[in-house]
Amino acid sequence: KAGVTQTPRYLIKTRGQQVTLSCSPISGHRSVSWYQQTPGQGLQFLFEYFSETQRNKGNFPGRFSGRQFSNSRSEMNVSTLELGDSALYLCASSIEDRVTDTQYFGPGTRLTVL
Amino acid sequence: GQNIDQPTEMTATEGAIVQINCTYQTSGFNGLFWYQQHAGEAPTFLSYNVLDGLEEKGRFSSFLSRSKGYSYLLLKELQMKDSASYLCAVSDAGGYQKVTFGTGTKLQVIP
Numbered sequence: 001k002a003g004v005t006q007t008p009r010y011l012i013k014t015r016g017q018q019v020t021l022s023c024s025p026i027s028g029h030r031s032v033s034w035y036q037q038t039p040g041q042g043l044q045f046l047f048e049y050f051s052e053t054q055r056n057k058g059n060f061p062g063r064f065s066g067r068q069f070s071n072s073r074s075e076m077n078v079s080t081l082e083l084g085d086s087a088l089y090l091c092a093s094s095i096e097d098r099v100t101d102t103q104y105f106g107p108g109t110r111l112t113v114l
Numbered sequence: 115g116q117n118i119d120q121p122t123e124m125t126a127t128e129g130a131i132v133q134i135n136c137t138y139q140t141s142g143f144n145g146l147f148w149y150q151q152h153a154g155e156a157p158t159f160l161s162y163n164v165l166d167g168l169e170e171k172g173r174f175s176s177f178l179s180r181s182k183g184y185s186y187l188l189l190k191e192l193q194m195k196d197s198a199s200y201l202c203a204v205s206d207a208g209g210y211q212k213v214t215f216g217t218g219t220k221l222q223v224i225p
Contacts, residue, residue: 042217056212090156103213105156
């Protein structure tokens, strides 16, 4: 079974631009979560989608948004980029099995904002 | 909310045993994860504890005490490839996929 895939793997943008990142979950997984990882803050939860609905949201400004499609693929968008948005953005999928809730991570998208 | 504490860095010798502690204070608790993350790579799942006690998986074991808000990851017979960050994460009791991660413990294994 293929793992979680994320595209693109690397991205360089300038301040003020916007960016869209894509995540394809493991086949059969219906929950997709997004995280931002920086050296100082660790993994910070952005939001989680299930059946095209955002169920949970972390403490990020409204510039960060996302959506999920009917095939469970998800995208996240960051508008009006700031230097501090430079980070590794990780997507994780899970079956949404309440016993394990195990999340499987993709390789991430490394975003650099100049 | 969730508050998770784990040491920032640890160093251990190849072949030895190391214990990485994690304490948490949560408004709701379902279970506790441990993930391993090598530099430049995505986190990979190691263990998930829901009940109190020790669970062993080869060289890795994870312990949970729900009453004390405490967990540890035990790595035996350390190998150089175990050098990585180890992330403790708490799953919320809300029933949805709501997981809060600690900042991770960077383990360096030295010869």
